[in-house]
Amino acid sequence: MSKILLTGGAGFIGSHTAVALMDAGYDVVIADNLYNSEDVVIDRLEQITGKRPAFYAIDVADADQLAPVFAEHDIDGVIHFAGYKAVGESVQKPLAYYRNNLDTTLTLLETMAQAGVNRFVFSSSATVYGEENPCPLTETMPKGSCSNPYGWTKSMIEQILTDAAKAIPSLSVVLLRYFNPIGAHPSGLIGEDPQGIPNNLMPFITQVAVGKRPQLTVFGDDYDTPDGTCRRDYIHVMDLAEGHVKALEYAKGNTGAEVFNLGTGTPYSVLEVVHAFEEASGVPVPYVIGERRAGDLADVWADADKADRVLGWKTKRTLQDMCRDSWNWQSNNPSGYRG
Ligand code: UD1
Numbered sequence: 001m002s003k004i005l006l007t008g009g010a011g012f013i014g015s016h017t018a019v020a021l022m023d024a025g026y027d028v029v030i031a032d033n034l035y036n037s038e039d040v041v042i043d044r045l046e047q048i049t050g051k052r053p054a055f056y057a058i059d060v061a062d063a064d065q066l067a068p069v070f071a072e073h074d075i076d077g078v079i080h081f082a083g084y085k086a087v088g089e090s091v092q093k094p095l096a097y098y099r100n101n102l103d104t105t106l107t108l109l110e111t112m113a114q115a116g117v118n119r120f121v122f123s124s125s126a127t128v129y130g131e132e133n134p135c136p137l138t139e140t141m142p143k144g145s146c147s148n149p150y151g152w153t154k155s156m157i158e159q160i161l162t163d164a165a166k167a168i169p170s171l172s173v174v175l176l177r178y179f180n181p182i183g184a185h186p187s188g189l190i191g192e193d194p195q196g197i198p199n200n201l202m203p204f205i206t207q208v209a210v211g212k213r214p215q216l217t218v219f220g221d222d223y224d225t226p227d228g229t230c231r232r233d234y235i236h237v238m239d240l241a242e243g244h245v246k247a248l249e250y251a252k253g254n255t256g257a258e259v260f261n262l263g264t265g266t267p268y269s270v271l272e273v274v275h276a277f278e279e280a281s282g283v284p285v286p287y288v289i290g291e292r293r294a295g296d297l298a299d300v301w302a303d304a305d306k307a308d309r310v311l312g313w314k315t316k317r318t319l320q321d322m323c324r325d326s327w328n329w330q331s332n333n334p335s336g337y338r339g
Contacts, residue, residue: 008081077119090150179263184329191329193336206330220292263302
């Protein structure tokens with residue numbers, strides 16, 4: 001049975017991908033330093049799938065900790081989720097972001113090379129398209145300038161992986177550019193659990209709905225969009241997770257580096273998401289209109305055609321599904337995993 005290492009596999013997207021992989025018959029090994037996640041996630045994965053993934057609470061940037069994982073398991077491929085991901089914090093602590101996100105990737109690549117593992121799927125972001133490209137964003141567009149160090153780490157890691165794939169003929173790299181993942185596994189056992197005040201829209205909405213925060217601030221309603229609020233391509237995290245399974249299958253039959261958007265191709269505005277959430281949950285979400293947030297773009301959405309054509313993957317779940325599952329997770333775990 002094929003065995004896949006997930007770095008950052010206890011995090012939001014990593015844990016959902018672990019479920020999708022186990023559902024597809026893969027064995028999963030998780031390496032995660034629990035910087036932004038909890039070890040109870042491993043118990044929850046076992047509850048959902050009936051199988052307990054192997055788990056290493058290690059720092060992937062440390063080759064001495066990582067090499068034994070490859071020695072103990074016959075790893076067929078790696079999906080690299082581990083990394084710092086808070087946009088605002090990355091502006092305050094750029095060196096920490098570059099150090100951590102680049103070091104983990106380089107150590108992982110070197111350790112994989114020593115172990116003879118050559119399938120690498122990377123957790124990238126639509127942020128690498130920058131501000132210059134018009135929507136829908138297509139993989140053939142040139143990458144742009146990122147508005148923050150977090151985004152630049154994704155862009156730089158894409159470059160590192162592309163160069164590595166050119167130099168190492170056996171290496172197969174798939175760069176997955178995520179749009180806006182929300183939702184949760186329908187069991188309500190795993191979901192997004194941000195520390196402190198959420199930066200992202202859906203966790204903020206669910207925390208308002210559950211009574212942890214009084215109201216949502218909508219960041220600007222004077223954008224050049226139909227209702228004046230920003231539009232994004234929200235994607236159900238289980239659809240996203242299934243995209244990783246397809247990417248691994250693709251990496252098995254190909255070498256070189258290939259880029260895929262993982263999005264739905266359909267944008268929704270902030271207010272459309274708020275109203276869809278209220279409908280799906282039956283809970284009102286009080287909001288006020290605030291100032292624009294620095295660095296936000298009016299519109300970000302994917303051309304989702306390439307993943308459909310080449311990977312045979314497209315999203316199946318609706319905005320209603322995303323809102324229902326986000327609410328199911330939050331209402332069952334009002335304080336997240338620490339509840
Ligand atoms: C953000 C990051 C992106 C990163 C992604 C990871 C920025 C500029 N971009 O994307 O690089 O890959 O998160 O998940 O930070 N909104 C509100 N009120 C809130 C929170 C959000 O109105 O309290 C609005 C935002 O203005 C935006 C939309 O909701 O229009 C989505 O915001 P968010 O969930 O933070 O995602 P992005 O900004 O698209």
